[in-house]
Amino acid sequence: MCSSVTAVIVFFLFLVDRIILGGAELGALPGAVLGGLLGFLCFNAHPAKVFMGDTGSLALGGFVVAMAIQTGTALYIPLFAFVYFMEVLSVIMQVTYFKMTHGKRIFKMAPIHHHFELLGWSETQVVTIFTIITILACFITGLAFRNDIVLQKGAKKAKKGANKKSANINAKKSANRKVQT
Numbered sequence: 750m751c752s753s754v755t756a757v758i759v760f761f762l763f764l765v766d767r768i769i770l771g772g773a774e775l776g777a778l779p780g781a782v783l784g785g786l787l788g789f790l791c792f793n794a795h796p797a798k799v800f801m802g803d804t805g806s807l808a809l810g811g812f813v814v815a816m817a818i819q820t821g822t823a824l825y826i827p828l829f830a831f832v833y834f835m836e837v838l839s840v841i842m843q844v845t846y847f848k849m850t851h852g853k854r855i856f857k858m859a860p861i862h863h864h865f866e867l868l869g870w871s872e873t874q875v876v877t878i879f880t881i882i883t884i885l886a887c888f889i890t891g892l893a894f895r896n897d898i899v900l901q902k903g904a905k906k907a908k909k910g911a912n913k914k915s916a917n918i919n920a921k922k923s924a925n926r927k928v929q930t
Contacts, residue, residue, distance in 0.1 A: 750862060750875065750876045750879055751805075751806045751809060752786045752789050752790050752793060752801060752809075753790060753879075753880045754879055754883045755786060755809045755813060756783060756786040756787060756790070757880060757883045757887060758813055758829055758883060758887065759779050759783050759786065759812075759813065759816065760779075761829060761887035761890070762775070762813070762816040762817060762820055762829075763779040763780070763783070764891070765822060766816075766819075766820050769891070769894060769895050769898060770820060770898075774820060775816060775820070779816065782809075782812060786809075789801065795873050810833070813826075813830065814826065822890070822894055825890050825893065825894055828886055828889065828890040829883075829886050829887045830886075831882060831883065831886040832879045832882055832883050832886070835861055836860040836861060836862065837860075839856060839859045839864070840860050842855055842859075843856055862875050862879065865878075
């Protein structure tokens with residue numbers, strides 16, 4: 750699941766960099782990581798022949814955060830990485846509740862994707878649903894980020910216009926003072 754969700758997020762951040770920001774801040778690195786993830790998915794598709802461990806998933810998480818910082822979308826991580834947050838939050842909730850109630854549980858198992866599997870969902874269903882949720886979250890985040898960029902550009906233009914107006918007013922005042930003296 751990590752590779753499919755992360756592939757969507759890496760592609761989203763690549764698009765943000767190229768289309769919305771109009772630059773090449775990230776270079777070819779996202780393409781290389783995306784290619785590696787898609788290659789991994791070939792061997793990880795059901796039934797999986799290769800599994801990703803904690804080291805790989807933590808490295809991918811670090812890469813996503815580094816890309817978000819580079820593209821200026823770090824504050825949007827809770828939106829486009831919604832699945833990541835739900836996975837972590839489900840573990841935090843489960844452990845806290847388990848300790849507070851001395852053995853009771855909120856979910857059948859944490860992280861939450863195991864809860865859905867114990868409810869009868871197949872692994873393929875869980876991965877598909879989580880990937881679709883990530884696609885939708887990235888789409889919504891892209892719209893929000895684009896609107897923020899447009900608003901920032903509009904604010905800069907308005908500020909420049911206000912500066913020009915105040916400069917013109919100051920120039921007229923100084924010209925009037927010269928005429929009066």
